[in-house]
Amino acid sequence: MSALAEPIVVPLLEARGLHARYGEIEAIRGIDLTVGTGAIVALLGANGSGKTSTLRALTGAIKTTGAVVFAGSPLKGAPEDAARRGIAHVPEGRGTLSTLTVWENLTLGGYLTSDRKRFARQYDRVAGYFPWIAERKSQAAGTLSGGEQQMLAIARALMMEPKLLLLDEPSLGLAPMIVRDIFALLRTINEQAGVTILVAEQNATVALATADHAYVLEAGRIAMHGACAELAENDQVRRSYLGY
Amino acid sequence: MHDLAQQIVSGLATGSIFASMALALVLIYRSMGVINFAQGELAMFSTYVAWQLVQMGVPMWGAFFITIVVAFAGGVLLERVVIRPVERAPQLTLVIVTLGLFTAINGLAGWFWGYIVKPFPTPFPTTPLQIGGVAFSAQDVGVIVVSLITLGLISLFFQKTKLGLAMRAAALYPDQSRVLGIRVGWMLALGWGLASVVGAISGIMIAPVVFLDPNMMQSVIVYAFAAAVLGGIESPIGAVVGGLILGVVLNLLGTYVEAIGNELRLAAALAIIVAVLVIKPSGLFGRATVQRV
Numbered sequence: 114m115s116a117l118a119e120p121i122v123v124p125l126l127e128a129r130g131l132h133a134r135y136g137e138i139e140a141i142r143g144i145d146l147t148v149g150t151g152a153i154v155a156l157l158g159a160n161g162s163g164k165t166s167t168l169r170a171l172t173g174a175i176k177t178t179g180a181v182v183f184a185g186s187p188l189k190g191a192p193e194d195a196a197r198r199g200i201a202h203v204p205e206g207r208g209t210l211s212t213l214t215v216w217e218n219l220t221l222g223g224y225l226t227s228d229r230k231r232f233a234r235q236y237d238r239v240a241g242y243f244p245w246i247a248e249r250k251s252q253a254a255g256t257l258s259g260g261e262q263q264m265l266a267i268a269r270a271l272m273m274e275p276k277l278l279l280l281d282e283p284s285l286g287l288a289p290m291i292v293r294d295i296f297a298l299l300r301t302i303n304e305q306a307g308v309t310i311l312v313a314e315q316n317a318t319v320a321l322a323t324a325d326h327a328y329v330l331e332a333g334r335i336a337m338h339g340a341c342a343e344l345a346e347n348d349q350v351r352r353s354y355l356g357y
Numbered sequence: 358m359h360d361l362a363q364q365i366v367s368g369l370a371t372g373s374i375f376a377s378m379a380l381a382l383v384l385i386y387r388s389m390g391v392i393n394f395a396q397g398e399l400a401m402f403s404t405y406v407a408w409q410l411v412q413m414g415v416p417m418w419g420a421f422f423i424t425i426v427v428a429f430a431g432g433v434l435l436e437r438v439v440i441r442p443v444e445r446a447p448q449l450t451l452v453i454v455t456l457g458l459f460t461a462i463n464g465l466a467g468w469f470w471g472y473i474v475k476p477f478p479t480p481f482p483t484t485p486l487q488i489g490g491v492a493f494s495a496q497d498v499g500v501i502v503v504s505l506i507t508l509g510l511i512s513l514f515f516q517k518t519k520l521g522l523a524m525r526a527a528a529l530y531p532d533q534s535r536v537l538g539i540r541v542g543w544m545l546a547l548g549w550g551l552a553s554v555v556g557a558i559s560g561i562m563i564a565p566v567v568f569l570d571p572n573m574m575q576s577v578i579v580y581a582f583a584a585a586v587l588g589g590i591e592s593p594i595g596a597v598v599g600g601l602i603l604g605v606v607l608n609l610l611g612t613y614v615e616a617i618g619n620e621l622r623l624a625a626a627l628a629i630i631v632a633v634l635v636i637k638p639s640g641l642f643g644r645a646t647v648q649r650v
Contacts, residue, residue, distance in 0.1 A: 172536070196538030208533040210526055220519060221526055225538045273537065 158330030211255025222272025372604015397578030432553025589643025
């Protein structure tokens, strides 16, 4: 965001008092969060702190109480409804359709677009971010490397022309250099395509360096939140929550 | 030699029926992980619908296409009404539900049309076809052609259309498909509709041979099951190839091996199921998927 004038933050996504449980276990216990239009927001926290559950609760993939407002109206229903509203969720494990080809994965990303021209335009845009995709169209997605699968997952999500991109641990299992590339790409996509991003991430260093705003989760609650620059400089935050 | 050619063609004709029914089973199995035991009864019921239409004066091929539409709607409706509530139930529950459908549809057909065996008109000419100096039954050749067209269209649909692709994805990766906006429940219903159409076509094709009665599909479904297991229960191509092989082999065995004859054909099919499950449980075309994580 520009330093000239602090723009008014228009929330694209707002969650209030989000609770979700798996049987007896309460996964998240009253999450409030706001994702401003055009922002990159990071959701940080250790394993089991509720990052995945928060994302799943937002799109209705798990039973949830609380309110979610997206683009001005309540978000209700199942993940497919969230997708239709313009939320692309790259789930835990990247959601790779392993036995399908790269091209089929992308085609399904454009499942909701019935306009062929629009699909082709979007494909060109996506192939611009990931030039290798053009040469690997007919390869089975499950045989790509981990980094490529993550990029394919992002490419497929972009085929949905989303307003909001949700990413669940894009760094998982990837080499540090590839993680850096992927986060740099997220920044580019955010700036060039104007896609708002909410990324759940355990790797706080890279997430704080990329995002504008961050929430720190602890045991299913928001322990603190703030601008990334401030959080990264706060020694106590670093020691207690970010572990470096 | 002529005799062998005739037997092979006749085997391919029954084989293509097995192939179609096996494909119907595989379509449902891939999306639910369960064998639809009612698949044969659905086909039988559709065949009665076709018969009823012909009785009402609709020309044979007209009845054929109307029945396809009815079968599709019926399959979709059945999934929405009967299967939907138990979609996420354990597999055993689903198996029991399809067994329940089996008896219900069988009973319904008996109630509507009675258990007396009825002749069914063949949609094909009754004069033999002369191909390369050998006379083949037009019924056999017609069945093969219609079945292959059906299977070809189904394959094109799954390979070349976005909806077909979405149905494949929904069957294999339901959760991943949902986040892309695919309505997985409806894809399952469409799958039931398609399986029901393929079954209806098989029923109409075989009815002139086995005649029409509420139990007409019961041995066919066992052969289809054998074909699906032989080809690999998860593989549509396997189902088709398995069906054709089974049809030809059983026909040749029945004709040339006196000990088997017509009586032991069903037993031979069951022996094939057991042998495949013991020797190669994934079938001819089933394979372990390879992927990096």
